[in-house]
Amino acid sequence: TEQAQETTVSVNSVSFTYPILTAVAFHAADGGESTIIVMNRDLENERSVTVDLPADPQGTGGSIYAPSTYDENASFTKPGVESWTDFEINGTQLTATIPRHSVAAIRLTWP
Numbered sequence: 001t002e003q004a005q006e007t008t009v010s011v012n013s014v015s016f017t018y019p020i021l022t023a024v025a026f027h028a029a030d031g032g033e034s035t036i037i038v039m040n041r042d043l044e045n046e047r048s049v050t051v052d053l054p055a056d057p058q059g060t061g062g063s064i065y066a067p068s069t070y071d072e073n074a075s076f077t078k079p080g081v082e083s084w085t086d087f088e089i090n091g092t093q094l095t096a097t098i099p100r101h102s103v104a105a106i107r108l109t110w111p
Helices: none
Strands: 006-010 014-016 021-027 033-040 047-052 059-065 081-083 087-090 093-098 102-109
Touching (some): 033 047, 033 093, 093 102
Antiparallel strands (some): 033 102, 059 102
């Protein structure tokens, strides 16, 4: 199996990193909330991402859209939705593992 690629994005800018893993960050003008969207287009492998945050977040929330599935005719079937549990914040760094072929939205709030 392929080793999951890791990349770093800044929460204050928009970044397109590897062709497989795309991360976009939106930071509120008042500095109170950020939303980080991470898309893993790899059909077979999970990918991890590290996000450098401008300050320690006060609270966190988020959701992840489960891996998309296809039928025997290669037609798209609707993905399921799961609770977001697979991310960790250590000081000003957030690390997340994105399942194969998934999109995650991570919301952070600041003091």
